[in-house]
Amino acid sequence: MKFAYYPGCASEGSGIEYHMSMERTAYILGFEIQELEDWNCCGATSGHNTDKLLSVALPARNLAIAERSGLNMVVAPCAACYSRHRYAEHTIQHDPEMRRKVEQVLELDLAGSTETLSILDVLVNKIGTETIAAKVVNPMTTMKAACYYGCLLVRPVEHTGFDDPEDPQTMDQIMKALGADPIDWSHKTECCGAALVTSRPDVGNPMLYRVLKDAKESGAECLVTACPLCMLNLDMRQAAIEKQFGEKLALPVYYITELLALACGDKPSQVGLEKHFVEAGTYLRTIEVRGAEARAAAEKAAQEAAEKARAKAEAAAAAKAAAAAKKAAKAEAASKAESADGQAAPAKEAAAGKPAASADGDQKKIDAFVAAFNKNPDKMAAKLVADEAQAGILVSALDDKKKSKLASLMVKDMELAKKAAAAYVQQELKKQGECQS
């Protein structure tokens, strides 16, 4: 994938790390960016504060360069540049009169074929968070980051539209792909004061303070931004804000592209981390240690869980084996009881009157008969009734209660057992007859 690249004026000064890390990000993720030849400043806020035609004509010159280069997708990492180019695009496409004027001013024809994209849009919708996640070698585990979108990446909606204007998520998604924990906070799209921090600090500073304070109070340990002007305020002016409001904030601020490159294995110097005003390296080392600990703990927990699961599986297997053994033993006992039937029953009949048989011994025999009933009901039934037909009826009538009753009678007195069996057959016949009638 290839994009035209509009670095913006900050890339040559205060936002130089953004430029460095943007190039690294493109390299790492394997997309191409081609700097627009001889691009000019978009005019920013000063442009649209002063003259509408000028504010469209300045970015339009860059869009014309993109059109000539044949690259219609223009990535503009600076949120303010992005906004001005989107505005110009929108005007060129929807306001024919204005477009004619701009063409006269530039002495150029405009096709209106470009699409300026923010870096968040490119990363989430053109490249994809899975692709990013697949490149991560140093995950930012345990990083508590406040994703700061500011104003112009999400507003006005008709010019941006790639994310929600009140609770945007694209940067959070990228941070999750890098392994970090983006926090929820209420000032993710509040204004940092923008140019007012420079031109009217009496107004801009309280605005900036509120953003930093809310991040801190919401549990953030750092801020992430996709705008060099937000960076200028949040990072370079943080010390002055701390002084003015008498509060220690100590929040390192990172460009999203810096964190991406670092998570994908870059060294801090490759993305210009040492150029930050609020020291930014220490927190990353903290994350490294804490992340390693967290990963080790997670691994241990996983291991323990696996151990537990294995033990459980073993116990289950043992229980199964025991059950199988018991079943086998029962079956054996049953077959013994069966083979014993022929001779044992008369012997028992003879011995019925004798009090010699212990209750314990009787119970074993009863159990053996019950097992035999379960295993081979037809054969057992045949012993108690006169013919096969009656045996069949008896079998269909037998339930657990009847089986144990018959078994105990068989042990005590075969005749009684036969009588009981006959009664069951009668009962069953009656029942079946009722059903049929």
Add this chain to the structure above:
Amino acid sequence: MENSVLLSPADNHQKALIRKLEQEAGTSISLCYQCGKCTAGCPAAFAMDFPPRQVIRMLQLGLTDMALNSNSIWICASCETCSSRCPRGVDIASLMDTMRREALKRGKTDKKVAAFNKAFLSNVKNFGRTFEAGLLLRHNLVTGQPFKDMELGLPMLKRGKASPLPHMIKGRQEMKKIFERVDQFGGEQ
């Protein structure tokens, strides 16, 4: 006519101006039903003499001078929160922008903001790009606060975040022409 109530004191001149502002801003002030949502979300309202809802009300009443003289239009940070939240679809931020330009034409401005804008655009006109370091210096000298942001200047230079010289594009002639032709259109936009 003795029972008539004057709902809007605007004369024809004011009405024409309001129409022009609305047209340039691409929005309509009559849509506003004064709910105040714009003011509620405005991060700069605390510093304004009249918050956004009241500025819109002034225009509805034809009080154009009052609106154009208010400091609100210069305090507005163009954050677009008001426009994105207005339940009636009034583009307040665009109106603020349009009023700033109108006020500028009439020579009414916040001196510091105007000085900053002027310095910024003269960079763009002459170099094709903004020259941050020079801009800060010039802005501070012009506004009589030479020591403002001193804590930034040196560390920026040391960190390679401020080039001592401006970056100049090749198409500087082109840039001059763009500014000239925009002027020829009379700044009517």
